Amino acid sequence: MNATRFGHVALIGPPNAGKSTLLNALLGQKLAIVSPKPQTTRNRLAGILNVEDAQIVLLDTPGVHIPRGSRLNSRLVEAAWHALAEAQAIVIVLDAIFYSKKPDMLENDIKLLSRPVERSGLPVIIALNKTDAMPDMPSLLPVMARLGEAWPGAAIVPVSALKKKGLDELTKVMVSHLPEGAAYYPEDQLSTAPMRFLASEIIREKLFLQLSQELPYNTAVAIEHWQETAKGARISAVIYVSRDRHKGMVIGKGGAVLKEVGTKARHDIMELTGAPVHLELFVKVREDWTEDEFFLNELGEEHGS
Ligand SMILES: Nc1nc2c(ncn2[C@@H]2O[C@H](COP(=O)(O)OP(=O)(O)OP(=O)(O)O)[C@@H](O)[C@H]2O)c(=O)[nH]1
Ligand SMILES: [Mg+2]
Known part of the structure; x- marks a missing residue:
């Protein structure tokens, strides 16, 4: 290069x-x-x-x-x-x-x-x-x-x-418009974002695509555990909702919505990591998280920025 x-x-x-x-x-x-x-x-x-x-x-x-x-x-x-x-x-x-x-x-x-x-x-x-x-x-x-x-x-x-x-x-x-200078990142590096952040984003995308109206705006995703094993990554993630009544909507009848989100997200995370993925999703209520400075800071830290 x-x-x-x-x-x-x-x-x-x-x-x-x-x-x-x-x-x-x-x-x-x-x-x-x-x-x-x-x-x-x-x-x-x-x-x-x-x-x-x-x-x-x-x-x-x-x-x-x-x-x-x-x-x-x-x-x-x-x-x-x-x-x-x-x-x-x-x-x-x-x-x-x-x-x-x-x-x-x-x-x-x-x-x-x-x-x-x-x-x-x-x-x-x-x-x-x-x-x-x-x-x-x-x-x-x-x-x-x-x-x-x-x-x-x-x-x-x-x-x-x-x-x-x-x-x-x-x-x-x-x-x-760029100044003169040598490349800073290795040629095979796609992003500066950590894999954990990218995986949480993939889950959030599936929620945006799967849920209707205001619901996606009241969801946030955090990766809780990420363990690399010989059989690939074992990931558990929490989907936060801001109201108790949203929890059931994210889970869906008989767990159908959450299952769909999980299947689609797992597929994309596998593509990203190039290895098998076991993904577990949990839904938790965190009242009014969209107003919670502390929680918003935590979400920002996940990204490392
Ligand atoms: N027809 C058409 N649709 C596009 C094009 N680029 C983006 N879209 C669609 O526009 C919508 C929004 O695209 P995004 O890339 O999420 O837009 P964004 O500016 O990142 O949106 P925010 O992150 O919400 O600010 C999606 O449905 C895209 O498929 C384009 O060149 N042509
Ligand atoms: Mg965008």
């Missing part, structure tokens, strides 16, 4: 814009969890991308919004802005199809992003995502024109994280 440039690039944007999908697409491998629900990502997650002439540490972040309600919500937005302090460039990820339907929201999001982005002093790249779902490219033009006004000089790259379009162009622009 002959990287001559090295640096961190933060993927920032509103919830559901496709930041995590874009991270995975750029890495060519699934690292971050993805769901159709907004506010899936809760921590900053670093993915290491090696290209011919550079090593880029891509920072996936929670979606930025005006936090209402829980402390958890404020923490999500804080974690996203904090990533800017680590980065040498910003990729603002935006959902093109959303703005073509709701032009007012473009103004809202520009307003929300512009001050923190400007304060960071970092070069800006705009990834206009989900172009595969646009009926035609000309309808992108007014959105692009407005973004060009809001961030003069920023490269605007139409992409589709889902269909892996525009990624080479985006990578090229990111590399052009």
